[in-house]
Amino acid sequence: MSLKGTIIFDILGTCFSLNKPRQALVALGAPAHTLELWFAQTLRDAFALSHAGHYQPLRQILAAELPRSLAVIGVETTEQQRSQVLDIFTQLELQTGALIAFNQLQSDGWRLIALTNGGEESTRKLLQQSNALPFFDRILSCDAIEKTKPHPDVYALAKRESRDEVWLIAAHAWDVMGAAMAGLQTAFITSSEKAYLGVYPQPTIVAVDLGDAANQIIEWVSPQQQ
Known part of the structure; x- marks a missing residue:
């Protein structure tokens, strides 16, 4: 595949x-x-x-x-x-349906990367104790470059570890904005903030949860691939 x-x-x-x-x-x-x-x-x-x-x-x-x-x-x-x-x-718990979404995307041929304002080791432990670590190829922390999202350098760090079409999935409008400004495709999850911000560049897709985001991305046909 x-x-x-x-x-x-x-x-x-x-x-x-x-x-x-x-x-x-x-x-x-x-x-x-x-x-x-x-x-x-x-x-x-x-x-x-x-x-x-x-x-x-x-x-x-x-x-x-x-x-x-x-x-x-x-x-x-x-x-x-x-x-x-x-x-x-x-001791945080995965969002409902997260493991299913990770598996769907990986099975569909997508490479998964974690990008966090939190620490790399603490993120690794969270993913490991939630049985999600095997789905992720890399864990990237803002600690590595000492700049927080949504600084462009953070998304540049992630893009250097990525290939082909690159998406960011986030439940924070400011994070989606930063990724969009950096040229990524974006999925905004509405579960927390409910609505996106009109003054930001709009997300590629809007989803209610991780499962919905995964399904929409799998169905998405990039204009560059047409």
């Missing part, structure tokens, strides 16, 4: 659900939307540090942001409680 191209997957929030840390925050007395506040502030400050030339690994920023996010909503916690919430990021 000939290879059709490369599918690049975002990891946190796309391949892996953030429901476990959400539940841990709720158990501390925080409202359910605290997870979105915490994660959004973490990404904002990760982007800011990267843009300012002082990159920091994502886990360090998650740890720094957590007490501030909880203070904003008026929830008091101990350092031990916050540490337990952070540790849950090592």
